[in-house]
Amino acid sequence: MKRTGFARADCPVARALDAIGDWWSLLIVRDAFDGLRRFGDFQQNLGIAKGMLTARLRKLVELGVLEQVAASDGSAYQEYVLTKRGRALFPVVVSLRQWGEANLFARGEPHSVLVDAQGERVGQLVLPSKAGRPLNWSDTRVKKVGSRKR
Amino acid sequence: MKRTGFARADCPVARALDAIGDWWSLLIVRDAFDGLRRFGDFQQNLGIAKGMLTARLRKLVELGVLEQVAASDGSAYQEYVLTKRGRALFPVVVSLRQWGEANLFARGEPHSVLVDAQGERVGQLVLPSKAGRPLNWSDTRVKKVGSRKR
DNA sequence: CTGTCTAGTCCTATTTTAGGACCAGTTCGA
DNA sequence: TCGAACTGGTCCTAAAATAGGACTAGACAG
Numbered sequence: 001m002k003r004t005g006f007a008r009a010d011c012p013v014a015r016a017l018d019a020i021g022d023w024w025s026l027l028i029v030r031d032a033f034d035g036l037r038r039f040g041d042f043q044q045n046l047g048i049a050k051g052m053l054t055a056r057l058r059k060l061v062e063l064g065v066l067e068q069v070a071a072s073d074g075s076a077y078q079e080y081v082l083t084k085r086g087r088a089l090f091p092v093v094v095s096l097r098q099w100g101e102a103n104l105f106a107r108g109e110p111h112s113v114l115v116d117a118q119g120e121r122v123g124q125l126v127l128p129s130k131a132g133r134p135l136n137w138s139d140t141r142v143k144k145v146g147s148r149k150r
Numbered sequence: 151m152k153r154t155g156f157a158r159a160d161c162p163v164a165r166a167l168d169a170i171g172d173w174w175s176l177l178i179v180r181d182a183f184d185g186l187r188r189f190g191d192f193q194q195n196l197g198i199a200k201g202m203l204t205a206r207l208r209k210l211v212e213l214g215v216l217e218q219v220a221a222s223d224g225s226a227y228q229e230y231v232l233t234k235r236g237r238a239l240f241p242v243v244v245s246l247r248q249w250g251e252a253n254l255f256a257r258g259e260p261h262s263v264l265v266d267a268q269g270e271r272v273g274q275l276v277l278p279s280k281a282g283r284p285l286n287w288s289d290t291r292v293k294k295v296g297s298r299k300r
Numbered sequence: 301c302t303g304t305c306t307a308g309t310c311c312t313a314t315t316t317t318a319g320g321a322c323c324a325g326t327t328c329g330a
Numbered sequence: 331t332c333g334a335a336c337t338g339g340t341c342c343t344a345a346a347a348t349a350g351g352a353c354t355a356g357a358c359a360g
Contacts, residue, residue, distance in 0.1 A: 001314050001349035003173060004197065012250030012261050013180050013243055019254060021246075023153055023171065023317085030163050034292055039338050047154065049318050054339065064253075076326060077337065085253050090287040091275045092249055093163055095241040096171075100162030103214075103235050104169060110295045111162050116279050117289055123278040125241045130270045137240040139267055142184055145260045151318035151345050173348085189307050199349050204308060226357060227306065 010145045019063055020089070024048060024056050029086060030093050032066065037079040065089065095125055160295045169213055170239070174198060174206045179236060180243050182216065187229040215239065245275055 006014035020026055027046055036042055043053050057080055060066040065086040071077045097114060105111050114122050127135045156164035170176055177196055186192055193203050207230055210216040215236040221227045247264060255261050264272050277285045 001347095003315075003348065006177075010261055011180070012247045012254065014177060014250075015254040016246040016250035017173075017176060019250075021171070021173065021176065023167075026167060026171065027156075027164060030161070033287060040336085043338090049320085050339065051319090051341080052317070075337095087287055088249055088252060091245040091277065092242070094277055095245045095275070096166040097162045099238055099242055100164075100166035100169075102238060104162065104165040111160055112292050112294045114290055115293050116285055117291075119293070120280045122285060122290060123280055123282070125245070126276050126278060127241065127244055128273040128276060129266050130273055132273070135266055135272060137183060137237055140264055140272060141267075142262050143265050143269070144262045151316095153317065153346075190305090193307090199351085200308065201310075201350090202348065225306095 016092075020060075020065065020092075022056075024052060025060060025065075026089075026093065026096070028053075028056055028060065029065065029082070029089050032080065032082045032086065033090065033093060037072070037081060038077065039080070042080075060086070091125060094122075098124060161292075166242075170210075170215065170242075172206070174202060175210060175215075176239075176243065176246070178203075178206055178210065179215065179232070179239050182230065182232045182236065183240065183243060187222070187231060188227070189230070192230075210236070241275060244272075248274060 006018040009015055009018070020029070024046070028042055031042055031045055036045060039053065039057070042048070042057075043050055046053070048056075057066065061068060061080070063085075064083055066080045067083050068078045069081055071079050094114065101111060101113075116122055127140075129135050129139075156168040159165055159168070170179070174196070178192055181192055181195055186195060189203065189207070192198070192207075193200055196203070198206075207216065211218060211230070213235075214233055216230045217233050218228045219231055221229050244264065251261060251263075266272055277290075279285050279289075
């Protein structure tokens with residue numbers, strides 16, 4: 001049957017997953033962060049079927065995550081680049097990366113790493129309180145819509 | 151056809167999506183962070199088909215994201231709770247939440263919010279450099295496996 | 301003991317996916 | 331300047347994933 005949609009959910013997590021939580025979208029975004037721009041680049045690098053890629057790119061453009069611009073090499077082709085909204089997905093990609101690094105590789109097994117401009121490995125993502133104190137999961141809770149609880 | 155797998159990819163993002171990037175897993179994890187523990191709680195709250203939920207819970211247990219424990223109310227039933235590995239998904243859920251809040255709700259449209267123990271809204275996730283300086287996407291790049299580039 | 305609740309299993313119709321054949325417009329090479 | 335190859339798609343098919351519901355064994359409550 002048709003996949004259940006969450007586009008009208010109260011929960012932002014559900015809406016986010018509805019938008020970009022499918023099997024390919026975040027990998028396309030990851031590759032876009034990596035500098036890939038052309039249809040053929042994505043297709044080759046991901047090994048995705050062309051029809052699937054067409055559909056995903058179209059949806060990401062519709063969502064405002066990617067936009068099509070004239071090719072930077074002066075040819076008549078188009079390129080796909082991240083918009084501001086797309087670049088805002090950076091923490092999502094990084095958090096997945098960090099969880100994957102820590103939990104899905106054997107000790108010593110090589111993987112790509114995220115480094116800063118100096119080539120130094122980056123630290124772990126931190127969730128700060130309003131006052132700037134680092135929080136972990138047990139310091140937080142979700143306040144539901146309409147909840148009067150303070 | 152069978153969905154393409156990324157379990158052996160070099161990229162931790164790809165492996166993470168292979169593990170938990172399907173349509174339901176992260177919503178189940180979100181609900182687990184929210185305190186849901188029983189099969190029926192997940193099933194009702196998500197509106198997911200029972201067969202789907204069974205399959206997803208089984209996979210999450212296999213992955214070590216959830217574990218089954220005896221019910222806390224003393225009944226003969228089992229409950230599903232997050233393991234350490236599952237709790238490590240906190241930044242993933244939070245990053246999706248923050249992106250969804252900022253990009254998928256109309257101005258003024260209500261949504262659930264993440265608050266700290268004092269009921270204060272939390273800040274934005276921050277990626278620090280090794281030295282603690284906040285980084286954004288343009289300050290970073292991915293060093294591929296086997297890459298000699300510094 | 302009997303009826304209801306819980307946590308499933310199993311089946312089916314429909315949708316989604318992967319993969320490949322095909323195609324029009326663009327660019328390259330001689 | 332022409333033909334070949336490349337780019338960025340479209341369209342088709344077989345197989346797999348999904349939603350939804352019928353059914354069930356064991357737990358529990360009265």
